[in-house]
Amino acid sequence: MKEKVKVLYIDDETLNRRIFEFNFRDYFDIRFAEDGIDGLDKLKEFSDVTHIISDYRMPKMSGLEFINEAKSLYPDKLFYLLSGFDITAEIREAIDNKTISKYFQKPYNREDIKSTILS
Amino acid sequence: MRQSIFSKKKILKLYPKGDEITQRRACFIYYLVIVGLIGTLIALLSTLYQSYILPDIDYQLPILICIGLIHAVFWTSLFCLYKKRLKLTGNIIFYGGSSILWGIIFLGATIPSLSRLNTFFYMLTALTMLPLIIQNKNKVFYFWIINILMLVLLFAKITLLEYSNIKADLLFDTFFDAFLSLSFASVAVYAVFDINDLAVKSAFKEVRKREEIAIELESHKENLEKLVEQQTQNLKSAYLDLKNTNSMLSEQNEIINSKNKELEETLKNLKQAQTKLVQTYKMASLGVLTAGIAHEINNPLNYIKGAYVGLNDYYSNNNLKNEDITFLLESIKVGLDKTKNIVDGLNQFSRTNESFDEMCNIHNIIDNCLTILSNQYKYKVDISKAYKATDFKILGNNGRLHQVFNNILRNAIQAIDESGIINISTINEDGFIVINIEDNGQGISKKNLELITDPFFTTKDPGEGTGLGLSISYSIVQEHNGFLTFDSELQKGTTVTLKFPNSN
Structure with missing residues (x-):
């Protein structure tokens, strides 16, 4: 069996993490982090992760801040933002300069995420 | 002697x-x-x-x-x-x-x-x-x-x-x-x-x-004459002074008048600016509010949708799906979709940071919207198009203009109960492109006509509409320096007229 794509999902809400696991465990090999700082640690720990999906609104560090920092450390990895907010100028800018590969809106469409990550 | x-x-x-x-x-x-x-x-x-x-x-x-x-x-x-x-x-x-x-x-x-x-x-x-x-x-x-x-x-x-x-x-x-x-x-x-x-x-x-006495009189007379002459001179100079003062005053008056007019103009502008500002402020605060609401709703919606997807997977994978479960799952899905639509409507308010320098083709936009809406009207409405405008491009924001026509066309479609016609025409007039969207639906009462652009005003059933569509459309049209007017008669139909200044 082909090895699954290794994904790091960062969300401060346990419920979101667990549902994400339910929805995608058949397709991705998922690691979790509770916030941006944890995310950076996990990235160090699991260097084989290729795709990172982060929530936008989180304590300590916003998703965008995390991605900006992580992207500078791991420019080859792909980062995705997931948020209940509509797209903002800040997010658009991040998309335009390729820091963020794609922006997903909550409630997410599983097929959309699946096809994006697996493509 | x-x-x-x-x-x-x-x-x-x-x-x-x-x-x-x-x-x-x-x-x-x-x-x-x-x-x-x-x-x-x-x-x-x-x-x-x-x-x-x-x-x-x-x-x-x-x-x-x-x-x-x-x-x-x-x-x-x-x-x-x-x-x-x-x-x-x-x-x-x-x-x-x-x-x-x-x-x-x-x-x-x-x-x-x-x-x-x-x-x-x-x-x-x-x-x-x-x-x-x-x-x-x-x-x-x-x-x-x-x-x-x-x-x-x-x-x-x-x-x-x-x-x-x-x-x-x-x-x-x-x-x-x-x-x-x-x-x-x-x-x-x-x-x-x-x-x-x-x-x-x-x-x-x-x-x-x-x-x-005569001599004295004579001298008095002379004095009097001198006095009269002097007084006359004084009066003359006083008259000249007065004349000067008068002309000066009238000049000043003119200046004051023109200043007054300027002030009036300024006041008018200020009032307009104030009205605009209040409107903008309202919209901005509405934007902040709706963005917050959207986020707060979207997050729990994410659990529900995720859970729904998970449940659906579970029942499908384990072959446990029966009629009841399918109905219940479908009910959750319908609820989710409706909620998502409403939240999307709210989200339109928070989009404030987009550019207005895209070249927008009105005819294309209308056609796109009709395509998106096709499954809503295809069995009940005939669309008749008369694109007479030769200059149909305006400078603005494509996405927002799509929102406008989407809202208006959707309203027109929803106004028609069983079957009807929607006439769409465009024409160039005095440097404007004028778009008329005419339906023969149920119409809008005079009382409601004044309220339709107010945020959250809706005559639709609860859950069917947010009451924000036309309010947003109105704001977007104003952002494009355009005009949005409504003409309607109950049971006969509604005509929506949009006017945008041509790009050149």
């Missing part, structure tokens, strides 16, 4: 401006001079007569009495006649008496037997002259000297007649009497002269006074 007194005409000439009294006084002087001369002449004649023509005493007496009476009557009447005008004191008895005495003097002087009495009478006559003389207070002293001289002459005559050896003959006596008569007459004339001299003087004084 004295010489001029002798001519009545001269007098009258002299006092042409004098009043009646002044003229009469002058005339009276003239008469008195004549009278004095006549008196003197009569005295001389009577003396000559008694001396040579009528030596006989028997005839002499009545004639002398007559002469004396004429004298008396003449003087009395003269005094009385001009008493008031000459401002003389004394009454008719006084003047009559003195005149009679004078007559008697003439009489007495010519009767030798009364020679001594004669002297006494002379003295009396001199005294009767006194009041006349005293009245002329100016020359009192002079008249006293004349009087005294006369008395001295009288005493000299008496002395000569009575105590000297010389028997004065009638001729000598007559000459002496004539001389005295003359003296009296001259004194009388002089006295009257003087009175009238005073009158003349006063007349002259009056004239002088008048002249002075």
Whole structure:
């Protein structure tokens, strides 16, 4: 069996993490982090992760801040933002300069995420 | 001055401006001079007569009495006649008496037997002259000297007649009497002269006074003229000043007026800006609010949707799906989709940071929207398009314009219950592209027509619409400097007119 794509999902809400696991465990090999700082640690720990999906609104560090920092450390990895907010100028800018590969809106469409990550 | 007194005409000439009294006084002087001369002449004649023509005493007496009476009557009447005008004191008895005495003097002087009495009478006559003389207070002293001289002459005559050896003959006596008569007459004339001299003087004084007054008046007049001239000059300069001030004021007034207009304009602009600002602020705060709400709803919605997806997987993978479970899962899905639509509607408000410099093709936008909406109308509405506008591109935000047409077309479709027509036409007009979207649906009541662009106003059933579609559309059209108007009649349909300025 082909090895699954290794994904790091960062969300401060346990419920979101667990549902994400339910929805995608058949397709991705998922690691979790509770916030941006944890995310950076996990990235160090699991260097084989290729795709990172982060929530936008989180304590300590916003998703965008995390991605900006992580992207500078791991420019080859792909980062995705997931948020209940509509797209903002800040997010658009991040998309335009390729820091963020794609922006997903909550409630997410599983097929959309699946096809994006697996493509 | 004295010489001029002798001519009545001269007098009258002299006092042409004098009043009646002044003229009469002058005339009276003239008469008195004549009278004095006549008196003197009569005295001389009577003396000559008694001396040579009528030596006989028997005839002499009545004639002398007559002469004396004429004298008396003449003087009395003269005094009385001009008493008031000459401002003389004394009454008719006084003047009559003195005149009679004078007559008697003439009489007495010519009767030798009364020679001594004669002297006494002379003295009396001199005294009767006194009041006349005293009245002329100016020359009192002079008249006293004349009087005294006369008395001295009288005493000299008496002395000569009575105590000297010389028997004065009638001729000598007559000459002496004539001389005295003359003296009296001259004194009388002089006295009257003087009175009238005073009158003349006063007349002259009056004239002088008048002249002075006239001169004074003249100078006053000159002063007045100067004053008037000066005042006129002052008035002129004041008038000029006023004129200047006036023109200055009117200039200032004009400036004020124009400033006022500017201010009015500014105020108007400010009010418009304020209205816009309030609207913007409302929308902005609405944007913040809706963005917050959207996020708060989207997050739990994420659990539900995830859970729904998980459940669906679970039932499918384990072949547990039956009719009931399918219905329940489908119900969750419908609920999710509706909620998502509403939240998406709310989210449209928070989109504020997008550019307005895209070239937007209105015809394409309408077509895109119709495509997106096709499954909503395909079985009930005929779309008729009449794209007559040749210039159908505007500068703006493509996404937002899509939202506008999407909202309006969706409303038009929803207004039609079972079947109907939507006419879409475009036309170029005065630098604008005008889009008409006309449906023959249920229409909007007049009351609601005013409210349809208010946020959260909706006539749709709860859950069917947020009441934000047209409010957002209105804002977006305004952002594109366009106009959005509605015309509607219940049961007949609604026409939505959009106007956007052309890009070039």
